[in-house]
Amino acid sequence: MKEESDYRPGGRPLTGRTVLAMLAAFFGVMLLANFIMARQAIKTFSGLDTNNPYDTGLAYNSEIAAAKAQAALGWSVELTRTPGGSATQLTATVKDKAGQPVTGLDVSMHFFYPATSKFDREIVAGAVADGIYSGAAELPPGRWDVELNLKRNGERQFRSRNSLTIE
Template sequence: MAHAHAARRTPGELRGWHVFAMLVAFFAVIAGVNLVMARYAIATFGGLETESSYKAGLAFKGEMDAAAHQGARRWAVDLSVRDGTDGTRTLLIEAKDASGKPVAGFDVDARFAHPADARQDVTVDLVDLGGGRYQGKAAVHPGQWELIVDLAQGGDRLFRSKNRVQLR
């Protein structure tokens, strides 16, 4: 007669294993959403702008000195970006000193830096046209970019130009 007092089950009654199954399902959904969000976060993260903020802070004084020397030279670059028929952009750089004479014989680097994602940066291969003029082509999609031009000699950067450009 031990089972004589067994309670009758009613349809839809919440039992212990139901609560356990709901609890497991709840945490499984939370874990699944966390895994999906972590995957998307890792896949879309473009990386750090600065690998070591400490080293960047130490280099800041050097950058300030370089900017002061650059300002004293009073060099200037004229930049033009033309759309090509093949979907590329043609960049023309004219470097001049303070008196307007061409600045020639330097290593010139140029790149289109994406303001939000360094993975989209595009380096432009330049050809020296002579007389302080340099030209190169690159496939750069429309949008807002920062065009960075560096003039260097013997491995030392002597001039940097940063220009915000809107490509259509």
């Protein structure tokens, strides 16, 4: 039984060379797109987390010693956030091993926006009571990392890094 159809084969036949040319063109476009995107990614972000990674690596042992000295102090630091208008108020409560307030500190708070460094801010917190230090910063909404540095006579006594979400 023979079926009648309107289809009449025409044009060039699909050969192995044609299929090879189509595959080569497809993968060529994909490789070109990947090359362009990888080049842009490297150009816009070097992948370095610090400006001087070599120097940071050399200072690693001193950071370990500072962490041991910090642990030996036995201080407890509580960081609280109070939204207030356009600024975010942060309060650090510092107590020693015996639970007594620690006074006479220079307190700074460095705010890091994980996606880019252009929003980073640093504020100096002032003493509002014995062992209580407070400061305010205007921060856009998002997730932030806050590095709290407590110094006495210019020497770092305590450092902590905390996460903070601004809505």
